[in-house]
Amino acid sequence: GQQLNQSPQSMFIQEGEDVSMNCTSSSIFNTWLWYKQEPGEGPVLLIALYKAGELTSNGRLTAQFGITRKDSFLNISASIPSDVGIYFCAGQRLRAGGTSYGKLTFGQGTILTVHP
């Protein structure tokens, strides 16, 4: 079954508020990624994290790779209406030998609604 637990499942916020969502796993991942899916489209990568403890920003988005390598969080500051969508975390492990990446495992997604 699915290995990643993402929360919250949905959020309804006012424009200008900050948003926080997180993802936890029972096992270690080498890479954590955050994707956004807009209606009628496939997911698009927002941020990729490669090292435990890493904190990375992309505009108003900030994500961190947990020290235990079993969790990650995504923050969105000063939300705007175009932030609406479904946000997915994904974990990835290195394949045996450590020279290439394996398959992606996704969380259940967080549905974000922003009220103007």
Place this chain on the structure above:
Amino acid sequence: DADVTQTPRNRITKTGKRIMLECSQTKGHDRMYWYRQDPGLGLRLIYYSFDVKDINKGEISDGYSVSRQAQAKFSLSLESAIPNQTALYFCATSSRLNTEAFFGQGTRLTVV
């Protein structure tokens, strides 16, 4: 043109029918994936292929089969469709040296 193209975009089929969803990519990636998206369950991996001759089952492969006809083409088949296979299906690609996966626009399949 999209880098990852899925056909058809929408399909309604009857229970028991065989259906094939197709995916082609122009990114030159060696890896291709099929995911299924259901509300509240996120994206679940059906099958993945790391190379033309390397095809693997994902977490929910029962009732599905795949064919990697070429590096750029990866098709998903439902041999005998059933209503609980109604879902949004995504194809994705990646390279072995990069974490980022690129997704197609999805195929909305309804089995009645």
